[in-house]
Amino acid sequence: xxxxxxxxxxxxxxxxxxxxxxxxxxxxxxxxxxxxxxxxxxxxxxxxxxxxxxxxxxxxxxxxxxxxxxxxxxxxxxxxxxxxxxxxxxxxxxxxxxxxxxxxxxxxxxxxxxxxxxxxxxxxxxxxxxxxxxxxxxxxxxxxxxxxxxxxxxxxxxxxxxxxxxxxxxxxxxxxxxxxxxxxxxxxxxxxxxxxxxxxxxxxxxxxxxxxxxxxxxxxxxxxxxxxxxxxxxxxxxxxxxxxxxxxxxxxxxxxxxxxxxxxxxxxxxxxxxxxxxxxxxxxxxxxxxxxxxxxxxxxxxxxxxxxxxxxxxxxxxxxxxxxxxxxxxxxxxxxxxxxxxxxxxxxxxxxxxxxxxxxxxxxxxxxxxxxxxxxxxxxxxxx
Amino acid sequence: xxxxxxxxxxxxxxxxxxxxxxxxxxxxxxxxxxxxxxxxxxxxxxxxxxxxxxxxxxxxxxxxxxxxxxxxxxxxxxxxxxxxxxxxxxxxxxxxxxxxxxxxxxxxxxxxxxxxxxxxxxxxxxxxxxxxxxxxxxxxxxxxxxxxxxxxxxxxxxxxxxxxxxxxxxxxxxxxxxxxxxxxxxxxxxxxxxxxxxxxxxxxxxxxxxxxxxxxxxxxxxxxxxxxxxxxxxxxxxxxxxxxxxxxxxxxxxxxxxxxxxxxxxxxxxxxxxxxxxxxxxxxxxxxxxxxxxxxxxxxxxxxxxxxxxxxxxxxxxxxxxxxxxxxxxxxxxxxxxxxxxxxxxxxxxxxxxxxxxxxxxxxxxxxxxxxxxxxxxxxxxxx
Numbered sequence: 001x002x003x004x005x006x007x008x009x010x011x012x013x014x015x016x017x018x019x020x021x022x023x024x025x026x027x028x029x030x031x032x033x034x035x036x037x038x039x040x041x042x043x044x045x046x047x048x049x050x051x052x053x054x055x056x057x058x059x060x061x062x063x064x065x066x067x068x069x070x071x072x073x074x075x076x077x078x079x080x081x082x083x084x085x086x087x088x089x090x091x092x093x094x095x096x097x098x099x100x101x102x103x104x105x106x107x108x109x110x111x112x113x114x115x116x117x118x119x120x121x122x123x124x125x126x127x128x129x130x131x132x133x134x135x136x137x138x139x140x141x142x143x144x145x146x147x148x149x150x151x152x153x154x155x156x157x158x159x160x161x162x163x164x165x166x167x168x169x170x171x172x173x174x175x176x177x178x179x180x181x182x183x184x185x186x187x188x189x190x191x192x193x194x195x196x197x198x199x200x201x202x203x204x205x206x207x208x209x210x211x212x213x214x215x216x217x218x219x220x221x222x223x224x225x226x227x228x229x230x231x232x233x234x235x236x237x238x239x240x241x242x243x244x245x246x247x248x249x250x251x252x253x254x255x256x257x258x259x260x261x262x263x264x265x266x267x268x269x270x271x272x273x274x275x276x277x278x279x280x281x282x283x284x285x286x287x288x289x290x291x292x293x294x295x296x297x298x299x300x301x302x303x304x305x306x307x308x309x310x311x312x313x314x315x316x317x318x319x320x321x322x323x324x325x326x327x328x329x330x331x332x333x334x335x336x337x338x339x340x341x342x343x344x345x346x347x348x349x350x351x352x353x354x355x356x357x358x359x360x361x362x363x364x365x366x367x368x369x370x371x372x373x374x375x376x377x378x379x380x381x382x383x384x
Numbered sequence: 385x386x387x388x389x390x391x392x393x394x395x396x397x398x399x400x401x402x403x404x405x406x407x408x409x410x411x412x413x414x415x416x417x418x419x420x421x422x423x424x425x426x427x428x429x430x431x432x433x434x435x436x437x438x439x440x441x442x443x444x445x446x447x448x449x450x451x452x453x454x455x456x457x458x459x460x461x462x463x464x465x466x467x468x469x470x471x472x473x474x475x476x477x478x479x480x481x482x483x484x485x486x487x488x489x490x491x492x493x494x495x496x497x498x499x500x501x502x503x504x505x506x507x508x509x510x511x512x513x514x515x516x517x518x519x520x521x522x523x524x525x526x527x528x529x530x531x532x533x534x535x536x537x538x539x540x541x542x543x544x545x546x547x548x549x550x551x552x553x554x555x556x557x558x559x560x561x562x563x564x565x566x567x568x569x570x571x572x573x574x575x576x577x578x579x580x581x582x583x584x585x586x587x588x589x590x591x592x593x594x595x596x597x598x599x600x601x602x603x604x605x606x607x608x609x610x611x612x613x614x615x616x617x618x619x620x621x622x623x624x625x626x627x628x629x630x631x632x633x634x635x636x637x638x639x640x641x642x643x644x645x646x647x648x649x650x651x652x653x654x655x656x657x658x659x660x661x662x663x664x665x666x667x668x669x670x671x672x673x674x675x676x677x678x679x680x681x682x683x684x685x686x687x688x689x690x691x692x693x694x695x696x697x698x699x700x701x702x703x704x705x706x707x708x709x710x711x712x713x714x715x716x717x718x719x720x721x722x723x724x725x726x727x728x729x730x731x732x733x734x735x736x737x738x739x740x741x742x743x744x745x746x747x748x749x750x751x752x753x754x755x756x757x758x759x760x761x762x763x764x765x766x767x768x
Contacts (some may be wrong), residue, residue: 001484003486037463045623053511054438058520060466060512063628063758073644075623075759077472080462082444088461091474099483100385128444135441239459245448260457375459376446 008036014212014331037228042104049085082370085340087377162305174325181331210331255373392420398596398715421612428486433469466754469760471722546689558709565715594715639757
């Protein structure tokens, strides 16, 4: 297996895009290739994620992006794994490059939702759940994650302030991230006063609908003898699944797919949670960050909330979590989210995260969940 | 790179499915695993294709299928590359297995269209073209392929009977394939009397809308020391792209992506067209089979039509093409088609194609196109 790097990464500002997902993907992909100091012709395969492309009447978007990049002969495909789509794309890119099949690959996730009304957008999201058992019965994602939050609250001693601390941290970080959808801080008082969306989730427990695009360039070490940037060495690329339907799971106190993907990733990397300097985790709701940190092995069950309240996971804390602002405040353009987490690691490693730097950038972990954990990707990156 | 095999493959009967794509995918995947003599627990990753899943309100279908197979922890993703989706899935499965990342993978394509009316079905297909330049202006696939056929007819001496010979052959083969949508022969007179759909394409030049599901199991040679069947050694797995928009192509006399994918595949396999005993090519329209055979290098430009008329490509001809009946008569359930072509090779190699056997089954090639050639996959398989 060849040592494989992320050599370039770029994002637009999440929020609302005037352009189509296809146009945005082409433009942001070019920016990632530029940052890598490469040319489009160096790309051997393009992995696109664009789960809601049908809302723009467009599937089979890879050839259009490659056409726009001036590399129409390069093969492509579209990869969907709900909210973990572009990290699933990275998993394929890693295998193709590390396995020696190609020298470099482009992974791009783009999503446009802002042309849809809230009901339509929620309906698009909802098809990632189980249609006959969940979606058809009205279980959209705020409701499903509220169920997880309720179960968690029943099992452990929690306070609203624990979850509020996560939201406040997310907004504080996003306020310093030019890619973020929400670039403003919120106070605990604002959090506590926000309306309940799906009990016990308040408005500020929930990530927004965002448009957005993120792209990364993966290359074999040997293909980039003089990298233009500080590369991210891919130490682990692990994915896992779990029962989709929540009623069939043994417990609701975490996501089984996170646990199994994390175990694989740490085994691949020959590392443990103690070796990780900072993380980007999938915080589509604040409860998701709590579960993620526990399922990944960073905190015992029931303790990630208090840790957040104690400031352990702030940017200058012992274990910075989501310095980008996370899905919660940077935004969650479904198919772009996984790639966007890698963009944050890239910018932290390369001194491009001015104002939101974390103290140590030796090794980072990204954690990206599909739906309520039917899928999960965990990647670990180190400096050379 | 590890020697990698197709060790099992299965299909349902194409046409109309009562069950959902998800249910069908689970059932047919189990049949493919059974044929391989393996258990679901042997699968390391599931690549699903289900391009029209949204018409059944279901995305993120991999975890549902794996749940149904009793392997919920196994990771999965959905791969879309228009009509070449499941051959794109095979391309990923091959890299993951040959690269040593996993020992076995499941590739399954499932599509259900029959619950849609013709306009809705055509609209779903059409999103694989370029929306602003093609789809929005009314260019659906019969029209686009009619344009290709017109260009071809202007450049070369053609007769309706040349195309008719392909349709008659397809139906003759499909009549002997229990998986086929149309299990009846047609005569040249029937072909010639059929109405024009998009000039010059007649009804019998066009493949049908079909429901259908096909699944294949890919495994490393070393992981299957005693294969239950005659395995297909994957000698090449190549993909390519091209400009999607037909107006931007240098000519319309073939598909550039077929040419570049074929060149890669023959190079990978260290083979030439002379080494291929039979083929399954992407004949969504009869003109597509003509272009494919020429672009793949089996016939000089302008000569595949006369060759069909001369019987060269019939089941007992010098070069059997589409012994399954092809997309034209076996049917074309978009995401299932690529995997289905491999099912035919598997059944031919394993003596499971009673009544439609081809004389030589040493080496076979499959050719699967996305849309009007924005994507193309070429695979080459040999006996051990």
